[in-house]
Amino acid sequence: MLTIHADAWFDGSELHHRPVTVLVDGAVITAVHDGRVAVPLSETLHVGFLSPGLVESHAHLFLDGHEQDTAKRQAYMEAGRDAFLATGRKNLERLRASGITLVRDCGDKWGINHALRAEAVGTALPVVRSAGVALRRKGRYGSFMAEEVTDAATAAAAVRTRTGSDDVKIVLTGIIDFAAAAVKGGPQFNLDELNAIAAAAKQLGKPTVAHCSGREGIDLAVQAGIGSIEHGFFLDAGLLDRMAERGTAWTPTWIPVAWVRDNPASCGVGADGVAGLGRILDQHRANLQEAHRRGTIILAGSDAGSLGVRHGDGLHDDLAAYADAGLPIAAVLTAATSAPRRALGLAGGRIACGEPADLACFTASPVTGLSHLRRAVATVIGGQVWRADGMTARTAA
Ligand SMILES: [Zn+2]
Structure with missing residues (x-):
C-alpha cells in the first residue's frame, strides 16, 4: 500500500x-x-x-538527443544493436526522471523499440509503446526508421507483418525545406496506397501514425482515416476542422524545428533558413491556438532523439511551447496525460x-x-x- x-x-x-x-x-x-x-x-x-504519469507521444528511443554533433550522430548510425540498446535504456531512465510513464516510439529500422518494450515490462521503467519498423516509399525519406515498399500491394503486405507493433507508422511526407518554408517533394503515397495501408492496419487492429507535414499530405492522411498526424507543419484552419470532426489527433513536435532555428550554425542553416524557420514556427504556434479552439486532439510529443531534442527534457520543451502559444495549463497537461491514452485506447x-x-x-x-x-x-x-x-x-x- x-x-x-x-x-x-x-x-x-x-x-x-x-x-x-x-x-x-x-x-x-x-x-x-x-x-x-x-x-x-x-x-x-x-x-x-x-x-x-506523463506521456511522450513521439520519440525514437535508440537515438541520443544529447549528441548535438552532426558528424558524430551520423557515425552513431553504424554503432550497432548493443550501443542502440544501451542508449535506449539510458533514455528510458531520463524519461522516468522527467515524470514520463509511457512513451510511444515512432520507429527504428532495427526494432530496438520492440526490445526495449520487452525489457521494460514489469519494471519501474516507463511503458514503451512501439511501432517497430515504419513504412516508407522506396528511395524516399525515412531510412533510419522505415522499410521500403513500392505500391499498395507491397505496403499492405508489409503492414500485415506488423503483428508485434502497437502502432503502424507510415512516413507519408518528406522533410522540410527551411529556407522555402515548405515540404520537400510530394507525399510518398497516393490515396489508394494510403487507403490500402489503413485498411490492412485496421484488419490487424492497429492504430496508424503518419509522419506528415504540408497540406497535401495531411489532406490525404485525414481522408484515409489515419489516427495521428505527426509534426503537422503547415496545417490550416480547414484541415484542423476536419481533424476535429474525424477525431484525427495531432502531435506537434515543436522543439526539433525550434532547436534548428536557435542553433542554425550546428546544422549549416543560413540566414534564409532562419527566416523560413521563423515563419514555420509562427504558423505552427497559430495552429496550436486554432487546434485548441476547435477541439482538435493534441498529443504532446517532441520527436525526442532528434538533433537537439533530449529524451525527457524534449517533452517539457514542447509543453512549454504549447503554453507559450496560449493553451491553458490544463489543456497542456491533458495533451500529455489523458488525451494520448484515450486516443490510443489505453486505460489510465x-x-x-x-x-x-x-x-x-x-x-x-x-x-x-x-x-x-x-x-x-x-x-x-x-x-x-x-x-x-x-x-x-x-x-x-
Ligand atoms: Zn520521429
Missing part, C-alpha cells in the same frame, strides 16, 4: 488547487480523498503536485478510484511555472514506485 499526499493535483482534465490523498494498492488507485488523510501502516509520499491518464496507478509526483504546481514538472520526485508505474532521492524502486503492494 502506498499513500500520496499532494498539495495540488491534476486529475487528467482539471486542475485542483487543494490537498488530496491518493491511495494505491498494487497497480490500482483504490481511493482519492479530499484533504490530508492519514493512513497507518502505509508508505507515504508528501509531494507538491500530483498528476497522472486519470486520477480516480479504480484507475491504473500510473502517476507522477512533482515538487510544486505547474501553475507557478511549468518548469516544476521537469524533474519528478517520484513516479508510480504499474504499482512500481521509483523515487528520485535514490531509494530503491519497490512494489507498492
Whole structure:
C-alpha cells in the first residue's frame, strides 16, 4: 500500500488547487480523498503536485538527443544493436526522471523499440509503446526508421507483418525545406496506397501514425482515416476542422524545428533558413491556438532523439511551447496525460478510484511555472514506485 499526499493535483482534465490523498494498492488507485488523510501502516509520499504519469507521444528511443554533433550522430548510425540498446535504456531512465510513464516510439529500422518494450515490462521503467519498423516509399525519406515498399500491394503486405507493433507508422511526407518554408517533394503515397495501408492496419487492429507535414499530405492522411498526424507543419484552419470532426489527433513536435532555428550554425542553416524557420514556427504556434479552439486532439510529443531534442527534457520543451502559444495549463497537461491514452485506447491518464496507478509526483504546481514538472520526485508505474532521492524502486503492494 502506498499513500500520496499532494498539495495540488491534476486529475487528467482539471486542475485542483487543494490537498488530496491518493491511495494505491498494487497497480490500482483504490481511493482519492479530499484533504490530508492519514493512513497507518502505509508508505507515504508528501509531494507538491500530483498528476497522472506523463506521456511522450513521439520519440525514437535508440537515438541520443544529447549528441548535438552532426558528424558524430551520423557515425552513431553504424554503432550497432548493443550501443542502440544501451542508449535506449539510458533514455528510458531520463524519461522516468522527467515524470514520463509511457512513451510511444515512432520507429527504428532495427526494432530496438520492440526490445526495449520487452525489457521494460514489469519494471519501474516507463511503458514503451512501439511501432517497430515504419513504412516508407522506396528511395524516399525515412531510412533510419522505415522499410521500403513500392505500391499498395507491397505496403499492405508489409503492414500485415506488423503483428508485434502497437502502432503502424507510415512516413507519408518528406522533410522540410527551411529556407522555402515548405515540404520537400510530394507525399510518398497516393490515396489508394494510403487507403490500402489503413485498411490492412485496421484488419490487424492497429492504430496508424503518419509522419506528415504540408497540406497535401495531411489532406490525404485525414481522408484515409489515419489516427495521428505527426509534426503537422503547415496545417490550416480547414484541415484542423476536419481533424476535429474525424477525431484525427495531432502531435506537434515543436522543439526539433525550434532547436534548428536557435542553433542554425550546428546544422549549416543560413540566414534564409532562419527566416523560413521563423515563419514555420509562427504558423505552427497559430495552429496550436486554432487546434485548441476547435477541439482538435493534441498529443504532446517532441520527436525526442532528434538533433537537439533530449529524451525527457524534449517533452517539457514542447509543453512549454504549447503554453507559450496560449493553451491553458490544463489543456497542456491533458495533451500529455489523458488525451494520448484515450486516443490510443489505453486505460489510465486519470486520477480516480479504480484507475491504473500510473502517476507522477512533482515538487510544486505547474501553475507557478511549468518548469516544476521537469524533474519528478517520484513516479508510480504499474504499482512500481521509483523515487528520485535514490531509494530503491519497490512494489507498492
Ligand atoms: Zn520521429
